[in-house]
Amino acid sequence: MTQHFLLSAASRTLKLKDIYKAGEEAAYRKFCEIRWPETEGDAICPRCGCVETYDISTRRKFKCKACSHQFSVTSGTIFASRKMEFTDLLAAICIVANAAKGVSSVQLSRDLGVQYKTAFVLAHKIREALSDETENTKLTGTVEIDGCYVGGHIRPANQEINRVDRRLARYQTGKRRVVIALRQRSGRTLTFIRKSEAEGVEIARNRVANGAEIHADEASHWDTLNAFFPVNRINHSEAYSANGICTNQVESYFSRLRRMVGGQHHHVSPKYLHQYAAHAAWLEDHRRKPNGTLADRLAANAMAAPVSRNWKGYWQR
Known part of the structure; x- marks a missing residue:
């Protein structure tokens, strides 16, 4: 095997x-x-771009010979x-x-x-x-779209007589958000935090390239996408995949996100949910790469x- x-x-x-x-x-x-990969680690002044710098080794800083600007790595x-x-x-x-x-x-x-x-x-x-x-990425080819609701859990009262219908709006906490994900097959995953999954229609119009094919589930708000893209639908009450039409790739991402939130963080503030969603998407997109490559990529992104x-x-x- x-x-x-x-x-x-x-x-x-x-x-x-x-x-x-x-x-x-x-x-x-x-x-x-x-x-500074272009100079193999030799400092370049971030202010004027000069490559001639002094090394202030006692403070791990550099001083530009041209503009005298002091800076660190x-x-x-x-x-x-x-x-x-x-x-x-x-x-x-x-x-x-x-x-x-x-x-x-x-x-x-x-x-x-x-x-x-x-x-x-x-x-x-x-x-x-x-x-x-993925700040300015546009998806091409086959793109799957779906939403996953996160947060806003209402703890039921201890005694049955005091419990309420948690589905009603007046009992909601206002912290429930939906993570709308667009995932290109063999490509990148884009995530957005909204209050309604229907807002994903406008997101798809802006972040999916013309001519791309979209796969979505049976939710009625995705009907609007037919006016802009070739759309294939899969009814999950009948099947999860049929004739190559599915949203399994984006569901795979949601599986990772749910386990990240529930198993590691336990609670995620709606204010910062977009960062956790982007983190899970990054891990999902690069899941078949060595950890050394991932660490180098993270360090390069940070710098x-x-x-x-x-x-x-x-x-x-």
């Missing part, structure tokens, strides 16, 4: 102990090489103003890349030996960076991402 890729040695190209064994200097050089990136060591940053990236269903902030804080607040913000910065991969306006100084409001 053929061995599954995730069980093979080819999927394990990076070990957490190797990061700490290599030491802080190696981790620092790794970040330099990721930030993380200046202007999502890790700007970081206080953690570079080995810990690489370790955090490795842990996030290795976690097939995500990793909780409590577990990350214990693995790194940092406060929960530090781990919480660090994890969200990494999620924000990886979501930039290319600008300073986060949502997470820099988060706990200081």
Whole structure:
């Protein structure tokens, strides 16, 4: 029997102990090489683009010979103003890349030996960076679309006489959201957070290329898509797949998302649900790649991402 890729040695190209064994200097050089690959890790001034810089080794900073601007390897990136060591940053990236269903902030804080607040913000910065991969992506070919409702659970009262009909709007918490996912077969997954699945029609019009074929379930609001795309429908009360028509790929993504939310995080705020959804989509899209490749990709995304306006100084409001 053929061995599954995730069980093979080819999927394990990076070990957490190797990061700490290599030491802080190696981790620092790794970040330099990721930030400035065109010069093999030699600093380039982010202000004027000059390649001639002084190395201030005592503070791990650089000074531009042209404009005298001082900067570090993380200046202007999502890790700007970081206080953690570079080995810990690489370790955090490795842990996030290795976690097939995500990793909780409590577990990350214990693995790194940092406060929960530090781990919480660090994890969200990494999620924000990886979501930039699909910021302007348009899907082509065959695209599956569906929605998955998350959150808003209403705990029933202890005694039966005090229980209410939780389906009624007046008893809702207002925190229930739907994750609308568009997944291109053999391609990327785009996620959006809305209050109604019907809003996915307008999203599909904007993010699916002309000529693409859409597969959807029997929900009536998808009928509008017929005016813009070739649409194939599958009635789940009759079958989950028929003649190649299905939404199984997007349902596979929802399966990962549900297990991430329920098994790892237990509760996700509607305010930040979009980042967890994007994280699950990134893991699903790259599930057949070695963990070393995933870690390198995460690090490259983080070093290319600008300073986060949502997470820099988060706990200081």
